[in-house]
Amino acid sequence: MSDTSSRPAPRVLGVAVPSPLRRLFDYRPGGDPPAGGWQPGLRVRVPFGRRQVVGVILECRDDSALPLATLKPVDACLDDAPLPEDWLWLCRFTARYYQHAPGDTLHQAMPALLRQGRALEARTRERWRVTASAAQEVPPGLARAPRQAELLAMLRQHPHGLVTQAVLAQSFSRDQLKALVDKGLVERLEEPRTATPAGQAGPLLAEPALPLQREQAAALAALHEQLDAFHPCLLHGVTGSGKTEVYLQLIEAVVGRGRQALVLVPEIGLTPQTLARFRSRFRVPVVALHSGLTDHERLDAWEAAASGRAPIVIGTRSAIFTPLARPGAIIVDEEHDGSFKQQEGLRYHARDLAVARAHRHGIPLVLGSATPSLETLQRALAGDYRHLRLTQRASRHPPARLELVDLRGRPRRGGLIPPVMEAIESTLAAGHQVLVFINRRGFAPTLACHACGWMAECDHCDARMTLHRQPPLLACHHCDRRRALPDACPDCGSADLRPLGSGTERTEETLAERFPETPVYRIDRDSTRRRDALEQTLTEVRRGAPCLLVGTQMLAKGHHLPHVTLVVVVNADAGLYASDFRALEHSAQLLEQVAGRAGRAAHPGRVLVQTLHADDPNLRLLAARGYDALAEQLLEERRAALLPPFRHLALLRLESPREPAVSELGGRAAAALREHLAQRGLEVDCLGPVPAPMERRQNRYHLQVMLGAEKRSRLHEAGAWLTAWLEAEPAARRVRWSLDIDPQTLS
Template identity: 80%
Template sequence: MHDSPTPGAIRVLRVAVPTPLRRLFDYRATAPPAAGWQPGLRVRVPFGRRQVVGVVVACREQGERPFGELKPVAECLDETPLPADWLWLCHFTARYYQHPLGDTLHQALPVLLRQGRPLAGRVREQWLLTDSGRAADTQRLKRAPRQAELLAMLAQHPHGLATQAVLAQGFTREQLKALDAKGLVTRRETPRTAAADPAAAHLLGEPALPLNGEQAAALSTLHAGLETFHPCLLHGVTGSGKTEVYLQLIEAVVARGRQALVLVPEIGLTPQTLARFRHRFQVPIVALHSGLTDHERLDAWEAAASGRAPIVIGTRSAIFTPLARPGAIIVDEEHDGSFKQQEGLRYHARDLAVARAQRHAVPLLLGSATPSLESLHHASRGDYRHLRLTRRATRHAPARLELVDMRGRPRQGGLVPPVLTAIGETLAAGHQVLVFINRRGFAPTLACHACGWLAECDHCDARLTLHRQPPLLACHHCDSRRALPDACPACGSADLRPLGSGTERTEETLAAHFPEVPVHRIDRDSTRRRDALERMLAEVRRGEPCLLVGTQMLAKGHHLPHVALVVVVNADAGLYASDFRALEHSTQLLEQVAGRAGRASHPGRVLVQTLHGDDPHLRMLAEYGYDALADQLLEERRAARLPPFRFLALLRLESPQEAAVTDLGRHAGEALRAWLTDRELNVDCLGPVPAPMEWRQGRYHLQLMLGADKRSRLHEAGAWLVGWLESNPAARRVRWSLDIDPQTLA
C-alpha cells in the first residue's frame, strides 16, 4: 500500500529529455533541493537502459500513470533553476518550429551542462597579501629567501596575482602554501570573466568616432527607444559605418547597466569583431561560437547568465545565451543564410532575436547593406523603422558592377584577357586585388576528353571536385573522397582533364601571371587550422600589393582597405537555380563582395564575368543597385504568392530506400489534403516531389510543401501532419523533419 499524498505536495515531475519524441515523461520526485522542486532544474533520470540529463518542466501532485509505476529521479543537478529567459526562449522555439522540447533544451545548452556538469564557469586562483603580509618584516624570512622574494613580488600587485603568473616567475606552489600557513598571503578564487566596472568613466577604452548626419540620425532614433521593443532595420551601403552605430548604441546600453547581445553570421568574422569591440570597451566581452572548447563555452554562457559580461558576441547559436539584464539585441548582416540552422532544430536566429527582443521589451537592430526581402517588407509596412545610411565613411561612392561578357573569349583559370589586364594595372599601381570564385578545389570536376566521362559521386547526384592540395576527388555534399584515376574508368583513355575552375586553379593561374606578387587563397580548405584566416588577413592588411583568391568567406564583413579591384569569376553560378530565393541570395552575395572594393583612400572597381550579360535582373543590379532589384523581386514574390507575402513549411523525407520515402510522401500528402478539405483551413499542400538533389549522402530525398496566407493556419496544419507521422509505423523507417519558414529548398 502507498501512503496517501499530502495535499499540495509535489510527487511527480514532468521532465523533458533529449529524444525525438514530442512528449514529456513523468518521474517520481525524490528529496528536493534546498529551494524545493521547480521548473528549470536539471535532473538525471533513467531512460531506457541509460541515464540522461533532462529538465523539469512541471511539478505535480499526480501524473498520468499510477504513482507506483513511475521511476524515481536519480539525482537533482542544480540548487537553482536554469535562467527564466532561457527557458522561455526554448519553449517558444520548440513550439514555433514544432520540434521536441527535450531536444530543443538539449541543443540550447552548452555541452558540459548537457553532460550534467555544475552550472558554474571556471575560476581563476589568485594570491594576495594579508594585512600581516603587508606589515611583515622580510627579516623573518631570511632563512627562506625565495619566500621573501615571492612576498616582495606580491606586494607589487595589490589586487592579486594569478597562480599561473606566480609559477611563470619561477616560484612554486610549496612556497605559496608556506606563506599561506604563516598568514602572510591568502588565496581567493574569482570567475575568469570578472564583473564589469559600473563607473561610466571606465566604460570606453578609446573614444567613439564622430558620426555623419545619417549615422547621428539613426543613433538618435535608437536612443529614443532604449526602454521598449523597438525594431529597426539599419540599411547602409558597405563601408557606411554601421558598426560604429552598433558600438555607440551598445555604449548607451551598457552605461545603463544592461547587456547587449550581438549576432554575427560567420565564425570567421568573430575574431575581428571581437578585437574591435575590445579596443573600444573596457568591460568584459565574451564570445560564443563553434570554435570554442566546451569549457570556454560554459565560461562565456555563465558569465552572460550571471550578468558579469555586459557584451556578448556570437554566431547563430548565441541567440540561446541567457542574459541577466537584457538591454539590446543586434543582428549584423541580418540577411545572411547562416543564421538559419539547416539540420535538427531548424531555427532562424534572426527571427528568434525578434521574438526575444519583443519578450524583453528591448530595442532590436538588424543591420545589412543588402537586407532580406522579409525585413524590407516589414520596413515597408511600418513594422520596423527603416534607417538608411547611403554614404560611405570615405569620400568615394560604392563601386558599381561592370559586366564583362565571357562569351567567345579564351579563359585562363576562369579569367578572360580584359580582366587579367585590369588585375595587372591595379597591382602595378600598388593596390590589392580580390578575386572571388565561390568554388573550392582546383576544378568542379574531372572529365575524359575521349568519351566524355565525368567523375561523379556514388552517394550523391553530384560531381566530384578535383583537388590538387592534396591530389584527390572529393564530394562537397557528403565529404566522400577518392584517389585520382590513372585512366578513364569508362574507356581507359589517359586523357583526363579538369573541367572548369575552382579557387586552387585560379590561384595557380594568377601565380603564373604575376609571379612577383603574393597570392593568398582563402577558402575552407586553406583556413582549417586555428587562426589561419586571421594570420592571412593580418598580412593582407599590411597594405603591400597582393592577390586574394577566395570564396564567400571573403565576401562578408571584412574590412580590406587596400583592395581597389574586385573580380567575380562567375556571376552565373547561383542565378538560375531552381530555388525561388536563389536570385535574392546570389545578388546579395555579389553586392557584398563588391563592397570590399574602394573602402579607403582610393576608389574601387568591380568586374563581374558572366555568360548572361543581357539578363534583366543582372543588368538592373549593375545599373541601379540592390535596392532597385529588391523592389522588383518583392513585386514578383507578391504576384507569385511567395514569402514574404505567404508562409511556408517544408516536410523533408529521406531514406536509403526509394520506395519508403515515395510511399510515405504519397500517403502523407493524401492524408493531409483530406484533413485540410474537412477543416477548410485554406492551406495548400504541394507534392511530394523529389528534392533538388534527390540522391544525397546515400539517401533519397523527397519534399512536401505547405503554404498559407496566415501563419496560425500553417502551424495548425503542420502540427496535424507531425502528429500523423508520429502515429504512422511507416514513418519510423524514414528520417523526416518539418522545416518552418525554410530558407532553401535544397
C-alpha cells in the same frame, strides 16, 4: 522567483528528455528533493529505456494519464535552483514555433557539459595581489631571495593583481608565490574566470568612441529613444558605412545602464575580428560563444552571461540561446546571412528568435545589413520595423558599382580573361591589393575524359566530384566522400583526363604563375581548417603590402580589408538560374557583399564581374542601380507569385536509403493532409510530394511536401496535425522526416 516552501509537493513531474518525440514524459519525484522544492527548470537524471539521461522538468502536476504506481521515479535532481527563466521561455517558444520535440530543443540549446549533468557554476582562477602593508613600503628580509623581490616588484606594478598564467609566463614559480604569501606580502584571491578584477574602477570605455557622421548620429539617436521598449530597427547601411560603430555606441549606453547586450554574427571567422574590436573599446568582460570553443569555455561563457558578470555577449547562431540576467539590447549583424538558419535537426532561425526574444524582454532589436533579406526589408517598408539608412561610407568614397565583363568567346586561364588579368596587374603595380572571389573550392568543379565525355560523379549523391590538388584527390562536397584520382577513364580507358572549370586552387595556381613576385593567399574551408589560420592570414593582409586574395564567400562577410581596391568575381552566374526562388536574392546579396570589400579606405574601389549573361536584365539592374532597386523588383514578383514574405511556408522533408519508402510515405502523408484540410476548411496549400533538387544525397533519397498559407496560424495548425499523423504512422519510423518551418532553401 515565487516562494515554494508552502506549496505541496507535486505527485507527477513532466520531464523533457532528449528524444525526437514531441511530448513530455511523466515521472514520480524521487531522491532528495531540492531545497526550493520541485519546480520547472530543474535538471534531473531519469531512467529512459535502458539508459540514464539528463532531462529538464517542465511541468509539476498531481495527475497523469498513466497510473501513478507505474511511473518511474526520478533518480536525482542535479540543480539547487532552476535554469534561467528567460532561457527556459525561449526553448519552449522555439519548440512550439518550430514544432520540434521539447526535450531535443532543450538538449541542443544548453552547453554540452550541462547535458552531461555538470553543475552550472563558474570555473575559478587564482589572482595574486600585493597586500596593503607590502604596497606601502619596501619589506625587509628579501635580500637573500632576489627572485621573490623581483616578483614582488612586478606585482606592485599591478594594483589589481595578476592571474597565475600571467605570473608563470614571466618565468616565476608557484613556490615563489607561496613564499610571498607565507610572509604576508602577497594575498591569493579566487575569482570566476570571466570577471572584472575586484576593485578595478574607472570609465566604461578603454578607448574613446569614434566621431559619428550625420547619418550615424541620427540612427544612434533613434535607437536611444526607446532603450526600455521593444524597438525593432533595420540598420540599412552600405558596406563600410560604419554600422559597427553605431552598435558599439548603442552598447555603451546599454551597459552604462547596467544591462547586457547580445550581438549575433553570421560566421565564426568574424568572431575574432568583432571580439578584438569590442574588447579594445570596453573595459568590461566580453565573452564569445561559437563552435570553436571547448566544452569548458562554452560553459564558462554561458554561466557568465546567465549570472550577469558578462555585460557583452558575442556569438554565432547558437548564441541566441544564451541566458541573460539583465537583457538590454539584441543586435543581429548581417541579418540577411543564411548561416543564421540551422539546416539540420532543430531548424530554427536565430534572427527570427532574436525578434521574439527582444519582444518578450521589451528591449531594442537592431538588424544590420547592407543587403537586407526581403522578409526584413518588407517589414521595414511596411512600417513594422523602423528603417534607419546609412548611405555614406566612412571613407567618403561611394561604394563601387559592378562592372559586367562578358566572358563569351574569350580565352580563360584559371577562370580569368586577359582584360581582367591586365586590371589585376595595374592594381598591383599601384601598390594596392586585389581580391579574386570564386565561390567554389578545390582545383576544378570536376574531372572529365576528353575522349568519351565521362565525368567523375559521386557514388552516393546526384553530384559531380570536385578535383583537388592539395592533396590530389576527388571529393564530393555534399557527402564528403573521397576517391583517389583515376589513372585512366573508367569507361573508355583513355588517359586524356582534364579538369573542367576553375576552383580556388586553380585560380590561385594561375595567379601565382602570372605574378610570381606577389604573395597569393587562398582563403576557403580547406585552407583555414587550422585554428586561427583565417585570422593570421587576414592580419598579414592588413599590413598593406600588395598581394592577391583568392577566396570563397568566407571573404565576403564583413571583413574590413582597407588596402583592397579591386575585386574580381570569377563567375557571377552560379545562382542566377537556380530552381530555388530565393537564389537570385542570395546571389545579389553575395555579389554586393563581396563588392563591398573594395575601396573601404583611402582609395576608391573597382569591381569586375565576369559573366556569360552580361545582358541578363536582373544582373544589369543590380550593376546599374544596386541591391535596393533589385530587391524592390523582387518584392513585387514575390507579391504576385504569393511567395514569402507575402506568404508563409513549411517544408516536410523525408529521406531514406530506399526510394519506395519515401515515395509511399510522402504520397500517403500528402493525401491525408489534403483530406484533413478539406474537412476543416483550412486555407492551406499542400504541394507535392516531389523529389528534392538533389534527390539522392549521402546515398539517401530525399522527397519534399510543401505547405503554404497566408496566415501563419493556419500553417502551424496544419503542420501540427501533419507531425501528429506521422508520429502515429508505423511506416514513418522507417523514414527520417522533419518539418522545416520558414525554410530558407529548398535544397
